[in-house]
Amino acid sequence: MKSLWTKHTVIPKRERLTGEIKTETAVIGGGMAGLLTARLLAESGVSVVVLEAARIGSGQTKHTTAKITSQHGLIYDRLAEQFGMEAAGQYAAANEKAISEYRRMVKEYGIDCHFTESSAYLYSCENRKAKELAKEAEGAKALGITAEFTTKTELPFPVAGAVCFHGQAHFHPLEFLKRVAEGLTIYEKTPVLSVEGGLVRTDGGTVTAEQVVFATHYPFINVPGYYFMRMYQERSYVLAVDTENPAKGNGFLPEGMYYGVDQNGLSLRSADGLVLVGGESHRTGENREGGRYQKLMEQAKGLWPDCEERFRWSAQDCMTLDGVPYIGKFSAATPNWYVATGFGKWGMTSSMAAAMMIRDAITGRENPNAKVFSPERFTPSASAKNFISGGLHMVRDLSREIFALPRAMTEELPCGHGGVVEYEGKKVGVYKEENGEIHVVSVRCPHMGCQLEWNPDEKSWDCPCHGSRFDYRGKRIDNPAQEGIK
């Protein structure tokens, strides 16, 4: 399941960290947010070291649909109502500035990453939502965004209404990242084991830094910060389809970027002669039935009966309780730690906005848009209430042991299937490969003990609490868990 972005891009490998080094800022995480932060700090004359557990760009950055937009669902009208015009204005300005900053970097660094100016559309096919979209367009306009309500789009179906944001863009994220990383001090295959003050320990060495930036998608330190109480994760799926049928002349390659706000609304954009069709979101750990890619393909076939799938991939997104990312001081108890997380489905723009805000905080510049993103807006008691009412499944009494299962139990399982089985009052996860080989793992999440659920679309064990994921052999795929399952 490789994404389109990995088709041609080869990013040079970096060494592991060995020994002890000192720097002004250590950035943990070599995705878009981490590398942009490092690049902007380096531009400001700050010495910076990036520590990446695997390879740079190997996490969510390669799974994005790479839209650079300040259009983040139906958000502006709601933000203005809930937080006030000033806060909503900060959110809008931070994201609009992030788009301009991408433009600047692409130009100044001469980056060949297919950066394309484009309009972004939020659309609905339901008449009852047209009013809401019109309100969103007015709300965005009042905050300084060049937006308008329209019923005309390039989509191959009628819409009841759409909000169009002008002056947005899309690009090839890995080609951009590759160039941004050039010349930075980066250590790969260097997972961080612990952070105490400014001392960052890895299994090969240490970094002593004046500031530490956590840009690890989901923070892996539970306390302080308590990010596990204020974020969950969602998965969504993308197909890159070829809609060209020369005989019928019915190819479809939209110039704009589209995001549907209806129940089964699709995300659409073109890239490399293909259409990226995204959707089928669900909370991580809640996909027992599977069939997400098939459902997406059914929708694509409904629009272009002759279309063919070329690539498929999935994304994992951190969702905050109020829909605004956490960017800024990690916690009151750790004045020299910074965090960038909770970007929802808007990772590209949020990464740049985060990099600009953290650069400003570290270099002592005032950033007029930082307040609305401050992680300190979190109140543990209120958030815990929201989080619990969100339907978490906290299970703490699962066995840590793995034991032999009776042959009859595993024989019943069809090849290529997995699931949780109960044996002598204890639950374990079983997956049977196509060749009949059986893999048995603990279904206790090593992060905080929730019960993992089988994800048949990706043959993985996923945690419904905070979204850690593991392959069928137990190897960790996604954090916040720091280790695999037994």
Ligand code: FES
């Ligand atoms: Fe937190 Fe699983 S990710 S308990």
